Amino acid sequence: xxxxxxxxxxxxxxxxxxxxxxxxxxxxxxxxxxxxxxxxxxxxxxxxxxxxxxxxxxxxxxxxxxxxxxxxxxxxxxxxxxxxxxxxxxxxxxxxxxxxxxxxxxxxxxxxxxxxxxxxxxxxxxxxxxxxxxxxxxxxxxxxxxxxxxxxxxxxxxxxxxxxxxxxxxxxxxxxxxxxxxxxxxxxxxxxxxxxxxxxxxxxxxxxxxxxxxxxxxxxxxxxxxxxxxxxxxxxxxxxxxxxxxxxxxxxxxxxxxxxx
Numbered sequence: 001x002x003x004x005x006x007x008x009x010x011x012x013x014x015x016x017x018x019x020x021x022x023x024x025x026x027x028x029x030x031x032x033x034x035x036x037x038x039x040x041x042x043x044x045x046x047x048x049x050x051x052x053x054x055x056x057x058x059x060x061x062x063x064x065x066x067x068x069x070x071x072x073x074x075x076x077x078x079x080x081x082x083x084x085x086x087x088x089x090x091x092x093x094x095x096x097x098x099x100x101x102x103x104x105x106x107x108x109x110x111x112x113x114x115x116x117x118x119x120x121x122x123x124x125x126x127x128x129x130x131x132x133x134x135x136x137x138x139x140x141x142x143x144x145x146x147x148x149x150x151x152x153x154x155x156x157x158x159x160x161x162x163x164x165x166x167x168x169x170x171x172x173x174x175x176x177x178x179x180x181x182x183x184x185x186x187x188x189x190x191x192x193x194x195x196x197x198x199x200x201x202x203x204x205x206x207x208x209x210x211x212x213x214x215x216x217x218x219x220x221x222x223x224x225x226x227x228x229x230x231x232x233x234x235x236x237x238x239x240x241x242x243x244x245x246x247x248x249x250x251x252x253x254x255x256x257x258x259x260x261x
Contacts, residue, residue: 013038021099023050025201033233035062073125097126107164122169143188181249190248197255199227222257
């Protein structure tokens with residue numbers, strides 16, 4: 001590694017990363033990215049069987065240690081259990097808050113329970129988990145990285161879907177990222193967010209199947225196409241690696257230019 005400064009710049013060997021929402025979509029891509037760079041992993045989601053499959057893939061493909069943990073991130077008891085079980089692999093110093101939901105519906109008819117659940121998953125859970133990871137790093141006087149997977153819809157609204165709860169939660173997550181970056185900078189904890197654009201995943205399949213939606217998304221994207229799920233990987237590796245040592249409080253758009261209009 002000493003003879004390869006480029007590899008050293010992006011190496012995550014010796015680090016332990018926790019990725020939430022890792023049973024599908026961008027969570028799987030985030031996990032693969034970190035494993036490619038050499039990090040050991042704790043992968044978390046509610047669907048335990050899928051996590052077991054991912055863990056096997058990561059071990060076989062990248063030779064890293066992987067611990068799958070099924071948990072509901074909206075439950076404080078599950079978060080506490082998660083931290084205890086994750087300690088089997090070591091101390092977490094990279095956190096990727098990826099888990100999220102995006103219910104649709106007219107704003108004037110949105111039920112309170114849908115609003116509450118969306119904020120619980122997309123905003124409160126990332127905060128509660130970031131608290132736990134940061135507290136451990138601060139106590140041990142160790143640096144770390146926190147990466148929040150936000151959305152381009154954390155910066156702008158959309159006329160394609162009716163997503164009032166989702167856009168509110170992602171906008172709040174973006175500004176929470178900035179605040180945590182300021183508060184934890186003295187402790188060497190860099191906090192950043194990634195804003196994916198329109199990327200086909202299991203979660204977006206239904207919307208993309210509706211007539212005209214794909215065409216609208218492509219027309220609104222300067223590169224003229226939807227993203228590929230694996231195109232999130234470089235951003236995750238960068239923000240988690242030594243290469244991003246002077247980057248904190250940033251929103252990195254991976255969106256084909258969507259926010260550049």
